[in-house]
Amino acid sequence: MSNNxxxxxxxxxxxxxxxxxxILIIFALVFYSKIKEVDISEKKxxxxxxxxxxxxQIIYSLPEIQCSFAEVVDYGxxxxxxxxxxxxxxxxxxxxxxxxxxxxxxxxxxxxxxxETIKDEKTVNxxxxxxxxxSKSVMNxxxxxxxxxxxxxxxxxxxxxxxx
Amino acid sequence: xxxxxGIILLFFVFVIRSQTDEADIELASSIIKNLDTVIKxxxxxxxxxxxxxxxxxxxxxxxxxxxxFYDLGNGITKDIPYDIIFSQGELSGxxxxxxxxSWDVPFRISFFQYLTTRNAQFIIVDDENKATELLNMxxxxxxxxxxxxxxxxxxxNYDYYKIIQFKGSEHNGExxxxxxxxxxxxxEDINSFGKITFDNEGESSFLKKESLLGAIFSEDKAYYExxxxxxxxxxxxLMELNKERIKKLSANIADQKCFAIYGFCIEEIDDILLTxxxxxxxxxxxxxxxxxxDNQNLIRGKNCPLIY
Numbered sequence: 001m002s003n004n005x006x007x008x009x010x011x012x013x014x015x016x017x018x019x020x021x022x023i024l025i026i027f028a029l030v031f032y033s034k035i036k037e038v039d040i041s042e043k044k045x046x047x048x049x050x051x052x053x054x055x056x057q058i059i060y061s062l063p064e065i066q067c068s069f070a071e072v073v074d075y076g077x078x079x080x081x082x083x084x085x086x087x088x089x090x091x092x093x094x095x096x097x098x099x100x101x102x103x104x105x106x107x108x109x110x111x112x113x114x115x116e117t118i119k120d121e122k123t124v125n126x127x128x129x130x131x132x133x134x135s136k137s138v139m140n141x142x143x144x145x146x147x148x149x150x151x152x153x154x155x156x157x158x159x160x161x162x163x164x
Numbered sequence: 165x166x167x168x169x170g171i172i173l174l175f176f177v178f179v180i181r182s183q184t185d186e187a188d189i190e191l192a193s194s195i196i197k198n199l200d201t202v203i204k205x206x207x208x209x210x211x212x213x214x215x216x217x218x219x220x221x222x223x224x225x226x227x228x229x230x231x232x233f234y235d236l237g238n239g240i241t242k243d244i245p246y247d248i249i250f251s252q253g254e255l256s257g258x259x260x261x262x263x264x265x266s267w268d269v270p271f272r273i274s275f276f277q278y279l280t281t282r283n284a285q286f287i288i289v290d291d292e293n294k295a296t297e298l299l300n301m302x303x304x305x306x307x308x309x310x311x312x313x314x315x316x317x318x319x320x321n322y323d324y325y326k327i328i329q330f331k332g333s334e335h336n337g338e339x340x341x342x343x344x345x346x347x348x349x350x351x352e353d354i355n356s357f358g359k360i361t362f363d364n365e366g367e368s369s370f371l372k373k374e375s376l377l378g379a380i381f382s383e384d385k386a387y388y389e390x391x392x393x394x395x396x397x398x399x400x401x402l403m404e405l406n407k408e409r410i411k412k413l414s415a416n417i418a419d420q421k422c423f424a425i426y427g428f429c430i431e432e433i434d435d436i437l438l439t440x441x442x443x444x445x446x447x448x449x450x451x452x453x454x455x456x457x458d459n460q461n462l463i464r465g466k467n468c469p470l471i472y
Contacts, residue, residue, distance in 0.1 A: 018172070025175075054201070061209075063273065064405055066272075068272075068472050070463055071271075071456075071472065073272070081409045081412050081413070082405060082406075085408045085409055086405060088408075102245075103401075149413065149469065
């Protein structure tokens, strides 16, 4: 009898130890997943910022809107005639479901891109994804807006709103 | 006790397996992110040459009608429906060489990106005319060489051999039996337009040297034509955009000399827009030369806004 009792006590001890170990492992896993969650959300913010910078560089170097003189590209300058024409093409291709719209949708994603000339405070949208979003990152890039008709240069900002 | 031990063991096996799967996905997404960043950043500057270090994985490039992507295996793919990337069907090794050139017809239409690896060898057959020019066009970081028409090509275990020959100076020496792709160029000037024959797949065309380089870096005729189709869609958009811009300039500039030149430009763009296809390379090339000449005329003291 006393041997049986001893064995039962030892068995109980073993089960208790296993339960404690299991609890410790579960705690460790919960702790690890919390750290991982924070890490992922930090990475998400970093990637969002990088995506925005990448997008701004893409727009900056779009041959559709870049200024050029004598076959030489002028970086940091947007040709207003080209810009208005591209805005028209994107808008019309959206209505007609043309391939151009899909191209720019893939390039710009869920964003709103507009150009604001400082002097006359005029804002013209280039692209607007018109999709729902929960958060947004914004970037305003100073650029030169060039009008080739009257050979004038205006100070402007290219505003990019990226939605997530 | 055994049951509890078994459960604990199973639990750890499950944790290890899920961590391994997660690591695979993380690795694949990091390769995609790296490749995507290089692709995007390369598309902003001409002549960019990047060497992308990746783990030793195989990346498959596919371009077919309405579908274009690269595949890292395990079902992990990245769509590239509009990116103009010329590549072998499969890239392997731990380095990818990425090279970018601007396709100007005559103004910039798009950047062409060429991908290859050190496991590919590009062999140009000497025609005592254009072969050296072509050799010098190719970047130095790739494995390239020039050989005579009867010189044998030894098999040094490259994954991919591309033999580039000119019509009339075809290679007739020994060559490896596997992984060999031959293209034959038929052109007076490799920076203008011409015909290209892919192995035994038939003939295609090229428009300017960047397009010829595209044929050299492409897996086959189908991949090349599929990628060039994307390029011609861009050409069409850019031509339409510039045509409307020129119309606006024409309507707002009083100078009659400018007005006449703008009129020529619109006619030339209209000609290009009649058939904006690879098969129409000759007409597009000559009309783009005319556009370039018109732009030069606008520069020469006429004080008119330029077309590009």
